Ligand SMILES: Nc1ncnc2c1ncn2[C@@H]1O[C@H](COP(=O)(O)OP(=O)(O)OP(=O)(O)O)[C@@H](O)[C@H]1O
Ligand SMILES: Nc1ncnc2c1ncn2[C@@H]1O[C@H](COP(=O)(O)OP(=O)(O)OP(=O)(O)O)[C@@H](O)[C@H]1O
């Protein structure tokens with residue numbers, strides 16, 4: 001099973017953008033993915049215009065009503081099957097606790113879903129370490145960490161490695177991970193500086209592919225589209241295609 | 254008293270960058286501010302290289318040891334007085350609850366501090382709604398909401414107004430607020446589109462000043478500096494100066 005958690009506790013680094021566009025590459029290569037939106041702010045769900053009227057038809061129901069994921073799935077033609085978020089996800093830790101039962105519910109839900117209809121899974125995470133993002137990591141077979149090509153994001157990347165290391169005893173394995181630079185602007189010297197510093201920090205876990213700063217990538221969500229539907233010839237689309245090939249080559253997607 | 258909470262639950266919109274650079278404008282106009290870092294990721298604290306060895310000398314001690322803020326303050330020459338964050342702040346809600354005593358502790362702490370040594374207060378918030386950011390809003394006399402000039406950030410801005418409205422019954426007042434566009438890139442059409450959409454959404458609460466996309470603003474944190482120390486003649490420095498004047502003119506700073 002292929003389940004990729006797209007996680008970084010630093011905010012605004014391109015987690016949602018990367019989930020959306022990697023899903024589009026998967027769909028175009030004939031592998032319709034599940035898109036799991038584990039962010040109470042539901043940005044991915046809003047881009048796809050599928051914000052549920054009530055929490056009962058969102059991922060929140062996985063916790064509040066032990067709903068099966070099959071009943072929550074919303075097909076989005078040409079992209080995959082969305083498991084929509086809702087603001088109520090904010091309350092999962094205070095309502096259901098932070099114990100192993102809560103932390104493993106998403107993993108168990110995905111195992112049941114895959115048994116019926118297998119497919120790759122992409123999980124978009126919220127920008128903090130908590131029950132929701134830990135559930136995503138517990139359910140994942142690998143973690144993709146987008147790092148925006150700027151210094152504050154670089155400062156945040158060091159804390160991810162630390163967080164993932166502290167989970168190894170619980171997961172009883174070292175979760176394969178890749179870091180990918182996003183919003184990479186070749187016109188600025190700082191891009192190369194950040195790249196070499198990140199490589200020093202994480203070594204071969206750094207993807208060779210970088211996602212360029214690209215206006216098509218920034219524009220497509222406003223039309224509810226991925227970058228391929230918006231402008232397949234754009235630099236951003238090419239970069240996400242290359243990222244997919246690199247992750248596939250590494251056996252992570 | 255002047256206390257500005259710099260808040261947006263959307264990640265990566267320029268909260269920390271704005272706190273840092275507004276503090277520098279205040280300092281340069283002779284009003285040394287308190288900088289309160291209420292983000293467990295402690296980005297502001299790290300830029301100023303003041304990450305405490307133990308939580309006992311950070312804002313966490315306000316909760317765990319009822320420390321006075323005066324004992325936690327770290328002077329940063331030329332900028333102001335930092336109240337440093339620590340990763341343990343993550344645990345404030347599970348250790349001390351989410352009740353009024355916890356939610357008002359920062360406000361009470363700041364009242365005591367100002368009684369001894371008054372000064373303007375800037376509070377940098379984490380990218381989610383919880384005990385920490387609510388404490389900041391409860392302590393504030395106004396809220397500044399940075400909105401990055403992109404569609405996903407615009408999508409997030411609507412949720413802020415919603416969150417602030419839901420607090421009005423508890424605060425027994427409508428908290429004055431201003432939205433400021435950050436990373437505004439005049440070379441892209443989408444900047445003006447976002448500006449007009451945000452104005453439709455929030456009306457006169459939108460600042461006339463925009464903060465331009467500016468490499469000096471992106472670079473200065475890597476050297477532990479604000480944009481004025483790094484390059485006072487930069488476009489970013491001018492924009493933050495103009496923002497300060499606009500907020501001062503509105504009686505918010
Ligand atoms: N390659 C890119 N080129 C241009 N803009 C980009 C690129 N990647 C992301 N962005 C912009 O950066 C902003 C932040 O991206 P996004 O919202 O995907 O980050 P995130 O990590 O999911 O944020 P959050 O932490 O709030 O969930 C978006 O509005 C998007 O438009
Ligand atoms: N005016 C600007 N010009 C260029 N880059 C900017 C500007 N403002 C912010 N940035 C860059 O955007 C990134 C995000 O900004 P910052 O970390 O301040 O946002 P934040 O809202 O505090 O993020 P978080 O939600 O993670 O706390 C920073 O790395 C910074 O370099």
Ligand SMILES: [Mg+2]
Pocket residue numbers: 015016017039043124125
């Ligand atoms: Mg996101």
Ligand SMILES: [Mg+2]
Pocket residue numbers: 268269270292296378
């Ligand atoms: Mg910040």
